[in-house]
Amino acid sequence: MxxxxxxxxxxxxxxxxxxxxxxxxxxxxxxxxxxxxxxxxxxxxxxxxxxxxxxxxxxxxxxxxxxxxxxxxxxxxxxxxxxxxxxxxxxxxxxxxxxPDHFIGTDESVLPGSSVMVLGFSFGHYHLHSLLALNAVISAKVLSRNKSRLLLFDSMVHPGARGGPLISIDEGLVVGVINGRFDPVEAGKDYTDGSRTQLANTNISFAVSIDYGRDLLEAEGLTPR
Amino acid sequence: METPNTPPEEKSHWYHIDVHPWVFFTSSGLIILFVVLTLIFQATVDDFFSRIQDGVATYSGWFFVWTVNIILVYVVSLLLGRFSSIRLGGSEARPEFSTLAWFSMLFSAGMGIGLLFYGVAEPMFHFVASPLAEPGTAEAARVALDLTFLHWGLHPWAIYSLVGLSLAFFSFNKGLPLSIRSVFYPIFGERIHGTIGNVIDILATVATLFGVATSLGLGVQQVNAGLNHLFNIPQSTLVQVILIAGITAIATWSVVRGLEAGIKLLSQLNIIFAIGLMLFVLLLGPTLFIMKALLENIGFYIQHLPQLATWNETYEATDWQRAWTVFYWGWWISWSPFVGMFIARVSYGRTIGEFIKGVLFVPTLVTFIWVTVFGNSALNIEMFGTGDIAKAVQENIPVSLFKLLENYPLSMVSSLLAIVVVITFFVTSSDSGSLVIDIITAGGNPDPPVIQRLFWAILEGLVAAVLLIGGGLVALQTAAITTGLPFALVLLGMCVALHKGLNEYKEGQSFEITPESKPREFRVRPTDKLPTYRRRRFW
The missing domain is CATH 2.40.10.10 (Trypsin-like serine proteases)
Incomplete structure (x- = not known):
């Protein structure tokens, strides 16, 4: 739930x-x-x-x-x-x-269509300090140009939520780290001005697979749980 | 994260003591006092409690019928409702015992010895003196099994489910001690840790000890009767005291070894023996008749459940129910603190849905199979065979099982097996009873120290032996059953309290951070302009 x-x-x-x-x-x-x-x-x-x-x-x-x-x-x-x-x-x-005893999942926990929760301080930059919960589904699992596993989801993430957890509803485990909105122009090949990221007008956002977060923890000698 | 009341590893020395002083010493004192008083004023005590029990059954039978039905409906509604996915112990909890071991323990503690004798005897009673059909007819046979199913089926297990679930929820999920007092938390709040809570726990302790001890005392008389029937061992107090000592010794061994190594092991052995005995009767008895009857009995029970369960003999103006249905309801209710507590202890990590399926439906089904195998075998002899079993059973309930077995080949083997099953059923009731009393008097510690387990297991045997020698078993058993009436009220309150608790419950573990010292305050400076981010390397 x-x-x-x-x-x-x-x-x-x-x-x-x-x-x-x-x-x-x-x-x-x-x-x-x-x-x-x-x-x-x-x-x-x-x-x-x-x-x-x-x-x-x-x-x-x-x-x-x-x-x-x-x-x-x-x-x-x-x-x-x-x-x-x-x-x-x-x-x-x-x-x-x-x-909790167990909360770090893997990107295998979700498939396109899986329900996820977006958690973050969406409007922190506007001096509003509430934690917001958003409901989304995984829209696609994509490999980016640098071969990173990304989870696209259908929610319009606001800048303050960047860095927040993307959590699978079925298992209650973190599956990704919220990165920002998905910009099809940026993801497309011939786009140069990265600073326009915020202006992209889709309601799709993306998160980086939590597996990379696991790797980071393990590199530090820590056991994810 | 440590979940409240996760059963801890055993680590203390044998001489380590952990008692709730008020509950432990007052209960022990009261138990000894009651035993002494009963020994001195035997006849008066007996008369006093049977009058009370008579009055209770006559004037509040309708109330029991209401109560058990409300409980059944409520428990089923919990299964179907939105709480059924809540896990006892928090969403990350995992069951302590395998499902099979869990069922074995539930069943061994919950039904125990009575089923062995009444599985054969009760259908016989209803067949020859049916309250609802012409005695001796096919209809009487159907009703006889149906009434037995009613008394041993969903209702008792619903009562146990309610008490077990309340205790498990308030203890494992709310972090209250595993003790009867915790159930009253929504009603009394923090005051349960004071005098009110002590009184509740003392009552539960005393009632449980007398319930278990008197059953032990009366039960060995039945075992003795069986042994007499089989081997001509004399029916004497000496034999019975030896039996009590033997059973208590095994039970003590089991309690001291703990849940995992003792009680679980014996419960599983008990179930294996019981299944062996049942298969014996099923295969050597009227197999075809039993197989046909099982489905028909269950079907008849389901069709007539609302009718029989709400039947109050209003228009018959008889008092048949007083001795049967109402007696059973009072009996199950008075046992519910003990059985419920034990069920709670072994159900850590189950969801409410699993719990209800496991405690309400599975044992009920097993009971139905048992009663059908034994009851219908006896009925078959009475209806289509030599036909002398009903009378013999009515004259002497304890030998009913052996009388039945005599009708089949290898009766010596099966009777011996039956004796073993009788004894293991005893031991499993006795050790779980001691464990429950232990937990309560240790202030809700789910793994009480060894020396206390020893104390209670032995005291239980001693009380049984003393009452057996001095008289007063029936008086105190009646006294234990009379607690059914006040406890019925408590059960209704428990439905309300549990519902309130579940409604307010926030499930699961969470993140909590507690800084060592109070952190200093900082002013939040608004962002001048919204940030722009550099392009990431993904694209």
Whole structure:
């Protein structure tokens, strides 16, 4: 059930922010993947330099749509996979974290037509700090030009949800990391200006297979669960 | 993530003690007090409780009939409704026991010894004195089996399902102790951890111990009767006390070894022996008659279930039900804390749907097969054979099974097997009873320390032996059954509480993070302009 998936994952989804003195600025979404404080997100939302922080989400009950102040936790980048556009972050302080026994799936868990949930802070850039759950189906499983396994799904992802988890409803497991909207012009061959990504007008978005996230965890010597 | 009340690994020393002081010592004291009082004022106690039981059966029979039907409808609605996919222990929980082992334990604890004797005897009783048909006719035979099915079928298992499910849900999913008090959480809230909870647990402990101990005491008299019938072993208190000691010794061994190595093993052995005995009768008895009867009995039961289950003998103005149906309902209800608790303990990791299919339908079907094999074999002899079995059965229920077996070849072998089955059924009721009392008096610890298991298993045998020697078994058993009336009210409350609990339940495990120290606050600075991203390498 969608509700159960939300309840399972809402505590694990976090806002990624960049720190500048006493204030923080929203960048996108990340989600917890390991007991020791590791989070997964997409690499392209992260700044080249500067300090990063993450903020846990609210409970799912009525909360103010915007927050003037937050209580973020400092993180640093552990590993980046530029080919797959993934980044592994780690919380800097020791924090007591409880995770479900099993939550990282594989891209084999879903087929085109499978129901998935999109979780992310869609409108973080607009200073709105609610975690949003969206319902979608897998539209296609495609291999990109650099041979990355991507999951297309029929939901219009907003910039703030980038880095959030794509979760299969049937199994309740993460199957992908949300990357952004799917732009057929960009995916087509002769397109040069990458900066127009946001203007592409389809309601299809894509996520990178979680298997690459697994690889990243394993490269760090961690066991995904 | 640790799910609340995941059965932990055994790790403590044998002398380690973990008791709920109030519940443990008060229950032990009350049990000893009751035994002493019963020994002193035997006749008075007997008279007192049979009057109460009589009154209960006469004036509140209709209430029992209502209660058990409401429970059955509610349990079936849980199976069909939106809660059936909720998993006991949380969505990531996995069952502790294989499905077959689970069924064996359910069945061994739930039905036990009574089925062995009444499987043969009860259809006989209804056949020769049918409340609803001309005695001795084909119709009487059909109704006889149907009534037996009613008393041993869906209704008792629905009662056990309800209690088991409530306990399992509140303990495994809500993190409350595995104890009767937890079921009342939606009603009393945090107060269940105080005096109210203690009183509830003490009552459950005392009622369970007396229920199991008196059954043990009365049961060995039946075993003794069987042994007498077979080997001419005298029917004496000495033989019976030896039997109690033997059964208690095996049960104690089983409880001490624990669920996995002891109780599960014995339950499975018990079921294997019982199936062996059943196949024996099926193959050497009137096979064709039984095979035909099984389908017809079940079909008749399904067709007449609403009619018989709601029958209150309103227009007959007889009091047949008082001694049968109402007695059974009171009996099952008074046993439900014990059986329900045991079922809950072994059902970790099942979904509510699986639980109800497994606890309501499978044991019912097995019971139906059992009653058909034994009941119809006896009926066959009465209706088409030598025809002297009904009288013999009515005169002496404990030998009914052996009387039946005498009619078939190799009766010495089958009777011996029957004795073994009788004893293993006893042991499995006794050890699961001790385990349940153990868990309650350990404050809901699902794996209580070894020394306490020893204490309760032995106390149970001692109480049975003392009551057997001093008298008062029937009195205390009646006393245990009279708790059926107040507990029927509790069961209705349990339906409401469980429904409320399920409705509010948020399923599954989740992510939780707790920073060590309070993190400092930061101001959120709005994004100046929406970001543009560089092209990724995918394309």
């Amino acid at each position: 969608l509700k159960n998936v939300y309840q399972k994952y809402s505590g694990g989804a976090m806002m990624v922010m960049s720190r500048d003195g006493d204030s923080v600025t929203f960048l996108g979404t990340a989600f917890l993947v390991h007991q020791d404080g590791f989070l997964l997100t997409v690499a392209h939302i992260l700044p080249k330099e500067g300090r990063l922080m993450v903020v846990a989400s609210d409970s799912g009950d009525f909360q103010p749509v915007t927050q003037e102040t937050v209580t973020p936790l400092p993180v640093h980048i552990v590993r980046v996979d530029a080919e797959r556009d993934l980044a592994l972050l780690k919380l800097e302080k020791d924090i007591d974290i409880r995770l």
